[in-house]
Amino acid sequence: QTLAADDIPVLIWAREPEVVRAVNQAHENPAFLPGVPLHANIRATGLTGDLASCPVWLVVTPAQHLRATLAESPVAHRPTLILCAKGIEARSLALMSDIAAQVAPASPLAVLSGPSFAREVAEGKPTAVTLACADADCGERLARTLARPAFRPYWSDDVIGAEIGGAVKNVLAIACGVVIGAGLGENARAAVIARGFAEMTRFGLARGARAETLAGLSGLGDLVLTCGSTQSRNFTLGHALGQGQSATQALAGKTSVAEGAATAPVLVRAAQAAGVDMPIAAAVAALLTGSADVRAVTDALLSRPLRAE
């Protein structure tokens, strides 16, 4: 939102009244983005009805809450929806664009994804992302609207590819966190990134994504960012698992979301349905449910049959 506010008025809908108050009165969001001054063009509201006046929505609700949030919002006004959540809905295996198409069938849809820790974007640090929209002209228009000197959206018409990259990289970031938390070393992290990317590519191609999208910002780019940084919530969750905590212990008291925790088990089901082998994703899912420990999943991955790369 900070990006858009230079020349466009921005309205944030927030669930917490204290966030609404702080944005409107102090031009800051101390609960979620402390220390970053917000542009005077940014206003906040607690009423979804107020969104009716906004032609374009950046939808940042976590994946598991997207359906309910959209259903309570004035989508009948046919806003353009730019979907930013990175995940798969647990109860339906749906991608975010599937959910939006069901709940807001008249809205044009786009996906914004790629390596972009929110704080760095808000601080104006250089960032490049993918803006995917099936309507290429609409995608280009949205990318040009959101672009800023230090924020470069590259447009694409591969919505599925952009979504799958973002959803799968979170699961792989948990795996890399486990590797580092358990002291398995940097060679192992690089192996998980490369073999995890092979899993992402197999799954993405089976679901209709294009290889170049998966190798771009929203796939490989975000995978490298999230697997390599302790800023990542997914990496941090994995790190705690690697150090021997259970998922319940690692997630206790967390107010921010690690999307890969909900996505891992459904990704495994979706991969099975697509006939795709995803052993690293399956290992993450097993660790999260507690059905296997780090030693067992590591041994299982290392003892898989040798094969051609």
Ligand SMILES: NC(=O)C1=CN([C@@H]2O[C@H](COP(=O)(O)OP(=O)(O)OC[C@H]3O[C@@H](n4cnc5c(N)ncnc54)[C@H](OP(=O)(O)O)[C@@H]3O)[C@@H](O)[C@H]2O)C=CC1
């Ligand atoms: N933060 C970042 O750097 C980036 C985030 N994203 C993506 O954006 C999405 C949102 O992330 P972010 O803004 O960081 O989220 P937060 O970490 O701020 O998490 C939001 C928290 O609020 C709760 N919540 C939010 N909306 C609702 C709702 N409508 N109903 C009920 N509970 C809700 C969630 O609850 P609960 O715990 O129950 O889920 C969660 O604990 C994610 O998909 C993330 O992957 C993408 C790029 C960068």
Ligand SMILES: O=C(CO)COP(=O)(O)O
């Ligand atoms: O998606 C992100 C950066 O692109 C944020 O990653 P985490 O959700 O793991 O913090």
